[in-house]
Amino acid sequence: MEGMWAIILAIPYTLLVTAGAFLVGFLLAIPLALARRSKVAPVRGVAGLLIDLARGIPPIVWLLFIFFGLPLLKIKMNALEAGILGLGVVSAGYLAEIFRGGLLAVPRGQFEACQALGLGGWTSFVEVISPQALRAMLPGLATYFIGLIKDSSIASVIGVTEMVYTATTYARNSADGIYTFFAAAAVYIVLSVPFGLMARGMEARMQVSSR
Amino acid sequence: MADTVPPGRYSGKRDIRTDAVNYAIELGAIEKTFAGHQVLKKVSLRVKQGEVCSIIGPSGAGKSTLLRCVNLLEQPDGGNMVVAGQYLAAGRSHPRRELLQLRRNVGMVFQSFNLFPHLTVLENIVLPQRRVLKLSAEEARERGAELLKRVGLAEKADAYPAKISGGQQQRVAIARALALEPKVMLFDEPTSALDPELAQEVLAVMKEVAASGMTMLVVTHEMGFARTIGDHLVVMEDGAIIEQGVPEEVMTNPSEERTRKFLSAVNR
Ligand SMILES: Nc1ncnc2c1ncn2[C@@H]1O[C@H](COP(=O)(O)OP(=O)(O)OP(=O)(O)O)[C@@H](O)[C@H]1O
Numbered sequence: 491m492e493g494m495w496a497i498i499l500a501i502p503y504t505l506l507v508t509a510g511a512f513l514v515g516f517l518l519a520i521p522l523a524l525a526r527r528s529k530v531a532p533v534r535g536v537a538g539l540l541i542d543l544a545r546g547i548p549p550i551v552w553l554l555f556i557f558f559g560l561p562l563l564k565i566k567m568n569a570l571e572a573g574i575l576g577l578g579v580v581s582a583g584y585l586a587e588i589f590r591g592g593l594l595a596v597p598r599g600q601f602e603a604c605q606a607l608g609l610g611g612w613t614s615f616v617e618v619i620s621p622q623a624l625r626a627m628l629p630g631l632a633t634y635f636i637g638l639i640k641d642s643s644i645a646s647v648i649g650v651t652e653m654v655y656t657a658t659t660y661a662r663n664s665a666d667g668i669y670t671f672f673a674a675a676a677v678y679i680v681l682s683v684p685f686g687l688m689a690r691g692m693e694a695r696m697q698v699s700s701r
Numbered sequence: 702m703a704d705t706v707p708p709g710r711y712s713g714k715r716d717i718r719t720d721a722v723n724y725a726i727e728l729g730a731i732e733k734t735f736a737g738h739q740v741l742k743k744v745s746l747r748v749k750q751g752e753v754c755s756i757i758g759p760s761g762a763g764k765s766t767l768l769r770c771v772n773l774l775e776q777p778d779g780g781n782m783v784v785a786g787q788y789l790a791a792g793r794s795h796p797r798r799e800l801l802q803l804r805r806n807v808g809m810v811f812q813s814f815n816l817f818p819h820l821t822v823l824e825n826i827v828l829p830q831r832r833v834l835k836l837s838a839e840e841a842r843e844r845g846a847e848l849l850k851r852v853g854l855a856e857k858a859d860a861y862p863a864k865i866s867g868g869q870q871q872r873v874a875i876a877r878a879l880a881l882e883p884k885v886m887l888f889d890e891p892t893s894a895l896d897p898e899l900a901q902e903v904l905a906v907m908k909e910v911a912a913s914g915m916t917m918l919v920v921t922h923e924m925g926f927a928r929t930i931g932d933h934l935v936v937m938e939d940g941a942i943i944e945q946g947v948p949e950e951v952m953t954n955p956s957e958e959r960t961r962k963f964l965s966a967v968n969r
């Protein structure tokens with residue numbers, strides 16, 4: 491029972507890592523996705539390379555790099571910050587590709603209408619293109635967010651006291667520790683299902699409206 | 702006709718031509734090549750102030766490309782032009798300021814309407830006024846409402862584009878372009894995506910715009926419009942203008958065999 495209580499107390503850490511990594515990833519992904527569409531080939535190339543690095547290196551390796559590597563460069567970070575940053579970097583790679591898909595979903599004519607009207611690049615992006623791209627991206631974003639809720643458990647390897655870390659600690663110290671894992675699993679389901687339903691609902695609605 | 706437009710006659714933004722005729726658009730030997738395929742072969746064309754010039758011709762003739770060169774949605778590879786008094790030479794990149802000036806003077810209406818789907822009809826017309834003309838929200842809405850009345854859609858102000866017919870969307874697109882008070886309007890097959898009855902309501906709006914004195918360059922398959930509203934008719938084929946003149950004359954008595962063939966194919 492004590493284990494259950496500990497799991498519940500660990501939920502905020504799971505949510506914090508998930509939301510933090512998503513936010514960091516989101517902010518880093520915007521320039522990456524735009525650079526991926528640049529007219530300048532080397533800019534596109536570098537952005538592509540960064541995206542491949544973010545996604546190609548296993549998240550657990552990213553976390554270890556950041557948690558144990560950055561202090562060597564005299565950058566101090568606690569486990570929670572390192573976990574958010576590491577998973578944020580990985581998320582940036584995946585989210586940049588989702589953004590790219592979203593931008594591709596906006597018809598050429600929309601860009602041309604902006605140009606023909608003489609709207610500036612920033613205005614076009616913020617007021618015309620992004621709202622449409624975001625709509626197209628919502629299902630993909632929701633799906634990625636669900637994945638991230640679960641992947642936030644990787645932060646346990648560097649000692650972030652989220653649910654899996656907590657469950658592992660209890661499992662080591664008590665005979666019926668397996669039950670804390672059941673509890674953790676139940677919480678993951680409860681957290682994921684609403685987002686899953688939301689994503690499916692959005693997809694269904696988009697199919698109706700694009701008809 | 703001179704092959705290219707001599708740049709010396711213009712200084713800066715102001716048109717200091719001395720000719721009696723005022724041209725809103727002068728294209729001099731415009732060339733455009735896509736991936737080794739020359740789509741425009743030194744096309745020269747003059748459109749007088751207040752004139753409605755229709756462009757017809759078979760698919761792939763380069764009509765859209767020519768139109769898109771006028772507002773630099775497409776960069777010509779060769780030639781030069783004067784659009785609403787602004788001199789533009791091909792073969793160099795145009796600074797932002799120059800592009801914005803050009804696009805303020807030139808409105809464009811697309812075959813696919815290209816309204817912004819996440820904004821209401823009125824918001825579609827308000828946004829460019831606010832950002833380009835820097836009008837206040839109130840003033841932009843007022844002028845937007847007036848323009849909607851002008852195209853007969855006052856009651857659709859708060860509808861989203863997806864909820865109105867194609868013909869109504871195209872009329873909104875025309876209102877949106879007019880809101881920026883362009884000196885020249887480009888139309889690229891504005892009725893091709895529409896059923897005949899819906900096309901008629903768009904053509905009626907275009908007729909009214911023409912009557913208001915707007916200079917219009919119209920790529921179209923609507924022979925009736927080209928004949929009755931158009932002042933000048935240009936026939937393009939294979940990247941070149943093969944014939945041009947008074948619409949009635951070109952249509953009833955074309956001097957080119959290729960024009961005759963095209964016309965009989967369209968009128969069938
Ligand atoms: N962006 C582009 N890239 C490559 N080729 C292009 C591009 N735009 C047009 N073309 C080619 O240029 C030629 C002329 O195209 P354009 O659209 O100007 O013809 P059009 O006269 O408007 O024809 P339509 O009546 O079918 O609209 C075509 O062969 C077309 O395939």
Ligand SMILES: [Mg+2]
Binds near residue numbers: 764765766890
């Ligand atoms: Mg065309």
